[in-house]
Amino acid sequence: MYSSNESIADAIYYFNKIIIDAVADHVIAVKPQLAYYEVYGSYGIRALEKTISYARSKDLIVINDVKRGDIGSTSTAYARAFLGNGTFQVIWSNLAEQIEELASKTVGINNYSFIGAVVGATYPEEAKRIRKTLPHSIFLVPGFGMQGGKAEDLGVFFDENGIGAVISSSRGIIYSYLNQDEAWKKITKTDMFRYISEAAIKAKEQINEVRFTSSARI
Numbered sequence: 001m002y003s004s005n006e007s008i009a010d011a012i013y014y015f016n017k018i019i020i021d022a023v024a025d026h027v028i029a030v031k032p033q034l035a036y037y038e039v040y041g042s043y044g045i046r047a048l049e050k051t052i053s054y055a056r057s058k059d060l061i062v063i064n065d066v067k068r069g070d071i072g073s074t075s076t077a078y079a080r081a082f083l084g085n086g087t088f089q090v091i092w093s094n095l096a097e098q099i100e101e102l103a104s105k106t107v108g109i110n111n112y113s114f115i116g117a118v119v120g121a122t123y124p125e126e127a128k129r130i131r132k133t134l135p136h137s138i139f140l141v142p143g144f145g146m147q148g149g150k151a152e153d154l155g156v157f158f159d160e161n162g163i164g165a166v167i168s169s170s171r172g173i174i175y176s177y178l179n180q181d182e183a184w185k186k187i188t189k190t191d192m193f194r195y196i197s198e199a200a201i202k203a204k205e206q207i208n209e210v211r212f213t214s215s216a217r218i
């Protein structure tokens with residue numbers, strides 16, 4: 001017998017595959033949010049694992065959004081459960097210097113560390129300062145699109161070579177068809193695919209337009 005959690009988890013995986021197929025040629029990473037899978041228990045976690053494997057099979061980086069706040073030992077267990085090769089830290093300004101101290105000692109390709117920083121797209125002024133304080137941390141920048149982060153403000157998150165930031169837009173892309181088509185509940189897979197890939201292409205073009213605008217950094 002099919003439990004409802006099982007069928008919902010199957011539907012989520014089916015939905016995710018459409019998204020991944022639609023964006024794979026236009027983005028470098030996908031960022032699943034654990035809470036949406038935990039709701040459906042072990043079936044949800046299985047859907048997440050299958051989604052991660054599918055994304056990786058398309059050569060996408062998977063950034064798991066598994067943020068939790070807890071005491072050190074518990075946080076370490078969360079980290080062991082979900083983190084692989086690196087971590088993005090939510091930045092509180094007073095921690096930036098300590099993070100840079102660690103990051104500067106662990107740099108690799110392009111002079112970046114595996115310790116990244118989460119810096120919201122809606123805070124470009126802070127980003128300018130943090131970019132200077134954390135020259136060795138890749139920025140994960142959520143908030144572009146639905147939360148009001150604007151493309152023209154994104155230049156400051158990148159370094160002077162136009163690298164060092166991963167700009168994230170979730171609902172702006174995966175639900176892009178909602179505003180486009182009033183009858184979205186009856187949307188075909190083909191149309192859904194088209195709206196999602198068009199949204200990803202638009203976001204990519206907007207980001208690339210400002211990536212190298214160093215004047216915005218001053």
Ligand SMILES: O=C(O)c1cc(=O)[nH]c(=O)n1[C@@H]1O[C@H](COP(=O)(O)O)[C@@H](O)[C@H]1O
Binds near residue numbers: 065090143145146168
């Ligand atoms: O860790 C995150 O990904 C994150 C950090 C943060 O400071 N703000 C933030 O919005 N996020 C996540 O980024 C995603 C943003 O989604 P959209 O607003 O739909 O683009 C959500 O999954 C949030 O949980």
